[in-house]
Amino acid sequence: MEKKLMKGCEAIGEAAICAGARLFFGYPITPQNEIPEYLSSRMPQVGGTFVQAESEVAASNMLYGASGAGKRVITSSSSPGISLMGEALSYMAGAELPAVIVSIMRAGPGLGGILPSQSDYFQATKGGGHGDYRVMVLAPETVQEAVDHTIKAFDYADKYRNPVIILADGILGQMMEPVTFPEPVRPEDLPEKPWATTGAKGRERNIVNSLYLNPDVLEERNWQLVKKYEAMREDVEFDTYHLDDEVDVMIVAYGTVARIARTAVDTMREQGMRVGLFRPVTVYPFPSDALAEAADKAGAVLTSELSTGQMLEDVKAAIAGKRPVEFFGRVGGNLMAPEEIVEQVTALMERQGRSVA
Amino acid sequence: MYGLKLDWMETPEAPYYTLEDYTGPEARWCPGCGDFAVLTAAQRLCRDEQLAPEKTVFVSGIGCSSRFPHYMKTYGFHGLHGRALPVACGIRARRPDLNIFVATGDGDCCSIGSAHWIHAVRYNMRMVVMMFDNNVYGLTKNQTSPTSPEGLRTYTHPRGAPIEGMDPLQVSLAVRGVSFIAQTVDFNPQHLLATLTAAYHHPGFAFVRILQRCPHYTPRAFAPLQENPSMMSLLVHPDGIDGGESMTRLFPNRIEHDPSDLRGARVIAEAEQGIPVGLLYKNDSVPRYDHASASGLSATREDRVKLLEQQLDWFRI
Numbered sequence: 001m002e003k004k005l006m007k008g009c010e011a012i013g014e015a016a017i018c019a020g021a022r023l024f025f026g027y028p029i030t031p032q033n034e035i036p037e038y039l040s041s042r043m044p045q046v047g048g049t050f051v052q053a054e055s056e057v058a059a060s061n062m063l064y065g066a067s068g069a070g071k072r073v074i075t076s077s078s079s080p081g082i083s084l085m086g087e088a089l090s091y092m093a094g095a096e097l098p099a100v101i102v103s104i105m106r107a108g109p110g111l112g113g114i115l116p117s118q119s120d121y122f123q124a125t126k127g128g129g130h131g132d133y134r135v136m137v138l139a140p141e142t143v144q145e146a147v148d149h150t151i152k153a154f155d156y157a158d159k160y161r162n163p164v165i166i167l168a169d170g171i172l173g174q175m176m177e178p179v180t181f182p183e184p185v186r187p188e189d190l191p192e193k194p195w196a197t198t199g200a201k202g203r204e205r206n207i208v209n210s211l212y213l214n215p216d217v218l219e220e221r222n223w224q225l226v227k228k229y230e231a232m233r234e235d236v237e238f239d240t241y242h243l244d245d246e247v248d249v250m251i252v253a254y255g256t257v258a259r260i261a262r263t264a265v266d267t268m269r270e271q272g273m274r275v276g277l278f279r280p281v282t283v284y285p286f287p288s289d290a291l292a293e294a295a296d297k298a299g300a301v302l303t304s305e306l307s308t309g310q311m312l313e314d315v316k317a318a319i320a321g322k323r324p325v326e327f328f329g330r331v332g333g334n335l336m337a338p339e340e341i342v343e344q345v346t347a348l349m350e351r352q353g354r355s356v357a
Numbered sequence: 358m359y360g361l362k363l364d365w366m367e368t369p370e371a372p373y374y375t376l377e378d379y380t381g382p383e384a385r386w387c388p389g390c391g392d393f394a395v396l397t398a399a400q401r402l403c404r405d406e407q408l409a410p411e412k413t414v415f416v417s418g419i420g421c422s423s424r425f426p427h428y429m430k431t432y433g434f435h436g437l438h439g440r441a442l443p444v445a446c447g448i449r450a451r452r453p454d455l456n457i458f459v460a461t462g463d464g465d466c467c468s469i470g471s472a473h474w475i476h477a478v479r480y481n482m483r484m485v486v487m488m489f490d491n492n493v494y495g496l497t498k499n500q501t502s503p504t505s506p507e508g509l510r511t512y513t514h515p516r517g518a519p520i521e522g523m524d525p526l527q528v529s530l531a532v533r534g535v536s537f538i539a540q541t542v543d544f545n546p547q548h549l550l551a552t553l554t555a556a557y558h559h560p561g562f563a564f565v566r567i568l569q570r571c572p573h574y575t576p577r578a579f580a581p582l583q584e585n586p587s588m589m590s591l592l593v594h595p596d597g598i599d600g601g602e603s604m605t606r607l608f609p610n611r612i613e614h615d616p617s618d619l620r621g622a623r624v625i626a627e628a629e630q631g632i633p634v635g636l637l638y639k640n641d642s643v644p645r646y647d648h649a650s651a652s653g654l655s656a657t658r659e660d661r662v663k664l665l666e667q668q669l670d671w672f673r674i
Contacts, residue, residue: 027469028497028513029438034498037512044516052501052513055439055469080438111419111437 070196088131094210207304488614
């Protein structure tokens with residue numbers, strides 16, 4: 001298929017159609033309006049359904065209902081709206097229902113601002129809703145990857161019967177880049193969903209439920225879910241840049257920041273500095289083992305995010321004190337320039353007593 | 358100071374407040390936005406009623422009109438999307454001394470905040486609610502709102518809104534506990550001010566739907582009303598809203614309507630033709646939740662000690 005030049009949000013919308021999603025529920029919020037707007041015109045063209053709900057609470061519960069009926073479903077929102085979806089997210093995880101949720105992060109907390117941020121990492125990877133549950137979280141760094149992740153997200157959601165979040169910052173949602181789309185999934189190739197509420201003709205009825213009043217039953221169920229979350233590790237993804245040999249500093253960054261860091265690494269490499277980049281692609285499950293292994297070959301680690309230090313906690317847990325882990329973040333909708341990362345790395349190397357080439 | 362009566366402070370001379378005392382930073386709405394007219398009316402109301410700025414609070418949710426508190430030099434609370442009314446109820450529940458105004462829009466109030474709206478009408482806590490209805494989401498740029506008329510083309514319904522818009526007057530009038538419902542238009546400053554003034558003096562939850570022009574996204578929503586005022590019906594009654602003599606010229610159609618007549622108000626709200634402008638319903642004797650929620654404020658020290666002892670007696674071993 002030929003290349004198209006599309007905004008991240010629009011490309012995610014088209015990718016959902018490619019993946020066989022035929023139901024979208026949403027509510028307006030900046031900076032992700034282009035997803036519902038794109039799908040409002042595209043869904044009817046493919047026999048799909050677009051509903052603008054009265055709130056994110058309603059949209060996410062419509063998603064819950066439609067998922068229970070066995071369809072590929074998607075919603076999208078941005079930070080405060082994703083907060084409102086926490087309820088349905090928890091229930092869908094509890095009832096083991098697949099769904100794709102696109103989270104285009106803006107700066108918080110509260111109303112915050114509408115400029116890009118990565119401050120909803122905790123919200124996506126550590127909960128967002130209540131209870132002992134996890135959702136798979138994919139963090140694209142390009143519009144093309146956002147497309148690929150959206151398509152993969154539907155497969156993961158069906159594979160694990162669990163919600164999957166696409167965690168992208170506002171830059172990715174608003175930026176235009178060339179993309180290509182794979183052949184659309186044929187409906188007959190979609191996985192069977194024997195658990196769905198499709199009318200109990202000739203079989204036991206299926207009930208969508210997350211309520212277990214017997215503590216023993218609920219405990220067993222929670223441990224079963226944990227097994228599932230652990231199994232997600234087989235789909236862990238990460239990316240490395242100039243980490244084949246030993247480095248003085250390893251930068252850890254995801255999403256747009258990873259792209260900025262890549263430029264910084266190029267600059268530093270030209271100056272002869274031994275620096276590389278580790279980019280988590282799935283941020284839940286977090287590529288802890290690979291990161292720890294990579295850290296063995298690094299003098300120190302610099303985590304860089306558009307937050308005050310959220311993924312930092314996962315990085316520290318993975319490296320478990322074996323290497324110094326420092327942090328550089330910009331927030332409020334501001335971005336870091338590659339030069340700022342270079343400065344941070346240089347300062348870190350000096351503190352570590354390593355020669356800056 | 359929270360919850361305390363502040364009346365002990367002595368003021369040597371009562372100050373006289375001018376419009377400037379209520380005028381905040383330069384308002385940033387699109388040129389021609391109806392919100393400017395409401396802002397002016399609110400500032401004039403504050404001046405006319407000599408509301409102490411430090412005793413006045415404007416609460417809003419999210420939306421174009423919810424920028425309102427930023428432009429008033431009073432206290433302000435820029436709240437959450439859809440939650441302007443609960444925030445205002447939270448303030449009123451404990452502060453009988455404040456003048457509370459709410460700026461909310463058709464998205465904020467009638468969509469995401471719709472459950473809060475129904476219950477706020479029912480609670481009947483004293484406040485003035487200015488519901489800016491421009492039939493569209495403006496701040497997020499042209500998505501369908503709950504009051505968008507059927508067929509309105511927006512970015513989320515490029516083929517036109519698929520169903521009829523809701524009528525905020527009908528919804529409010531259907532709630533038991535309703536005590537003040539009025540409708541006005543942003544392009545008639547006199548009627549707008551008279552309506553907000555009547556709402557301010559109402560001892561309860563005063564809901565004012567303001568038909569508000571959005572020249573950017575819904576330029577044709579209310580233009581026909583301006584071009585042809587006979588599409589509107591002015592509600593007239595000695596107990597109604599008196600917009601002055603010029604109203605006779607501006608509104609050729611008039612309906613005699615007693616605002617104590619709830620059934621009549623519902624009939625007017627449901628009428629296919631003639632958009633009502635004026636006071637649909639007013640009832641000063643509907644119970645108010647804020648009377649119950651703030652009742653503890655009047656307790657004396659002795660009362661409180663006695664009640665504490667009674668309470669602890671329950672736990673006697």
